[in-house]
Amino acid sequence: MQGFDASTILAIGLGLALVPVLTIPYVAWSYRHGVTGLGHAAICVAGAVYAMTLWTFTIVPLPTRSELSCTSPPTPQLVPFASLTYVDWSAGAALLTDPMLVQIxxxxxxxxxxxxxxRHLFGWRTRTIGLVGLGTSLLIETTQLTGNWWIYPCAYRLADVDDLISNTSGALVGVLLAPLLARIPGQEVSDARRAVAVRPRRRLVGMLVDWLSVQIASTTLVVVIFVVAAQLGHDLDPATDAITAACTAGSAIVLLLVVPLVGGSGTLGQRLAFLRTVRPDATRPRAGQWLVRFLTGAGGYFVADALARAFSVPGVMPLARAWLVVSALAVLLLSTRGISGYASGLVVVDSRSRVRPQVVRVADVDPRRLSSAVLALAGATYVVGAGLVALSALAPRVGVAAVVLAVVVLVLTTLVATGHVLRAGILLARREGFRPANALGLAAVAGVVTLLVSLVLAVVTGWGWLAALTAAGLAATGYLGFLFTAFLVFGQLYARRDPDAGMDAVVVLGSRVFGDRVPPLLRSRIDRALEVVAAERAAGRDPVLVMSGGQGADETVPEAVAMASYAVSVGADADRLLTETGSRTTQENLLMTRELLREQGLGTELVVATNDFHAFRAAIIARELDVDAQVVGSATASYYFPSAVLREFVAVLSRSPRTHATVLGLLVVTAAGLGWLLGR
Structure with missing residues (x-):
């Protein structure tokens, strides 16, 4: 690959690598101006990739000295619109592929x-954007004219005045198309002066800014030291690791310990995110608390980094990075206090709030969202990988054996799971009939097999179009497969945990009944609810039991009535049992049950019982409806579970169709393009 292909791949790689440097400060700055959201962050990431695109298309591919011809360097083209004279305007349909027109x-x-x-990110006026476009293009053309500012003895690319015209025109066209970016979801605008609750994403932005500030400060110090040493004629190469370690540790101590200790409120990242660190009684932290917070947070990571560099300790850095990931996950999945907050006894509040000495309450993070599952799986995967790397560094043979064992376990687990899904799909079709909803498991297995076959054919035949299709399929399968694994594992852990005590009501979600007979699937839900009620009563509390379910077209009685009859027959207290008979969906179950409890003058803190495959989606729906509900799951027949959980997964994805369609589209297009380039 060379030319356009190499520039494209290099731009994507460098853009993603420089995302922290190019986007995190802007995200923090925009938050201070009231603009937040994943969509906004995604646009910033795209901007980083685009910045690298401009850079790579300016100078890549770099010629070698032997390839450079300074005897006849490119002559600058200074006649406006001269490029148009080289276009064959009489070519008819072939005009679309005319090289000069394509270049323009x-x-x-x-x-x-x-x-x-x-226009979208900064709101600049059209004239300003036109001037910036012209200036950027002029910088590019000057770079080409001067041989990358005289790094090369002569120019190796043509400087063309028509490029100035084309580039500036493109920037102005972009102004007209800028409203399209506003249609991307996830770009909330709020009043930046108003204090709001501290959320995990906001804490994470502050942590990322702190990490980035230390990286930039330490790197700058190292560069300055080496430049000064070179000017003085000293060779510091043998001491590179020691100098880097000292700069890293020093930068971390100053920015993450001294600055908040002297300022008394927080680090640079916290201040950018309107955060302030205080004690639970809202008073200023003590010096010892700042030190503990430093060592158990990002400061500990940078200290470990410095020690590993200075003393060449194997295995320390992977473990330190794993600790950093675990710390971030604790903020995102458990509580905004984080590990360092619990260790130091400190909490983080909004710096815009006028907090008086009192008890500051920090709510736990709500786990009822798909993003929590994705983050948990990604973090767990990284931590396991870091552990294997550290083990390999400390004991190479043991580490290699552990890696091989992990790969074998992963492959065997995949094969066993695939076989189970295939067997379950066949059993389900035999017992309950072949319907599209029951065939999801079989369809998933067929899709994976087809993808593997196409991969083999693409490698053997070398067909570019097949490589593109296969790459697109692998990208889509990887994305959906990772999301499904996260949904499955996190959802099952969520469904099987014991609920917090003290609920006002235990609600059973209905499903199809046959006459007044409750099938095993629904019986298991009721039995699980009765277990929760029994545990509460054993602790001296008495929650009400609610059966929720209306009457379908093929049912002779409301589901709630049949469920109540079964519950009483197995020991439920009829005097503490309510029925809600109007709902037809999970959303209606939750909303109508809450309304019923309010009408009865009862509290609305709920524990909802359903099957394990449905528990996580029910919890997600409850969060979206602002229903105070924990969800517990009951066991499901093994043959029924695969297709059922796949249906639930599809239903969860359908709740955010634009987001997943956008990500899938970007992945598929990018993968197809790379597959085509690599397969040519």
Missing amino acids: VRNIVLFVPLGMLL
């Missing part, structure tokens, strides 16, 4: 994102 269009398209991003 490409130069226009290259600057369209610049205009879109500047």
